[in-house]
Amino acid sequence: MTGTDALLLALGALAVGSGALAVATRHLVRAGLYLVLCLAAVAGMYLVLTAELVAWVQVLIYVGAVVVLLLFAVMLTRAPIGASTDLDRPGWPAALIGGGTGLGLAALLVEAYWWSSVPLPTAGSAERIGEQIFGSWVLPFEVLSVLLLAALVGAIILSRPDIGRSPVDQAGVSGADEASAEGRRPR
């Protein structure tokens, strides 16, 4: 066992441990923070596996943007600060299916690779990944930018329910909105 293996083992244990805490904790905010730890450990594994660019994109987009969005949503839905008791459904079917999936996949991969060893390639710099993206994979890249635009427009339309209604309907709905806002105010 070399230093690389020991590092991968430690980071993998950290990722699995914090992932288990993220799906098991009773505190909403802590679930997001355990997710940060898990994602950072996975980014460390990417670094060890010589995928430098993917590791830093992971830190930037996942830890920087996605988790912040999730924490925003936790706070916008007025989540309780302390432990909540109503976060979970009965556990045994989920444990059965989740454990079966995880252990089954793990058994499959262990059976495929056992304790074999492969040499690590030279560290993948951003230059070589960029050549691949803008050479062989440029069409999926462009399609992905269209998809991001569609997601952006979709999120805006979802969060603005007054877009795309007829004027008559809109008048009725905005009246109803005001009425419900009036009703909600004393709470």
Add this chain to the structure above:
Amino acid sequence: MRPVIPYVTAALLFGLGTYGVLRRRNAILVLIAVELMLNAVNLILVTADTTVRSQLPHGGQVFALFVIVLAAAEVGVGLAIVLQLYRLRASVAVDEVPLAEPPPTTAATPGEADR
């Protein structure tokens, strides 16, 4: 480098994500579990990129980048849906979402007659 270590880590993370998606009632926690599953798939892709010698070099890392972008789009739209659900029902419990709309009453839809 023993490829079995990151592979087994990814399989266990995927299992944890499946467990979380099925177990949690809060929609935001379901999204967190989905992020765990996406990360497991990314880890598989990056490990396969270093393990398997392919015709196109670094295909796995490029796909991992694509999956990260997809996850960002998914979380944006998902959170917009969750916030809309909270605005409508003041709750984000996924098992309290009605799967069918209640039948419309005549008094509630005054605009329908004009169409």
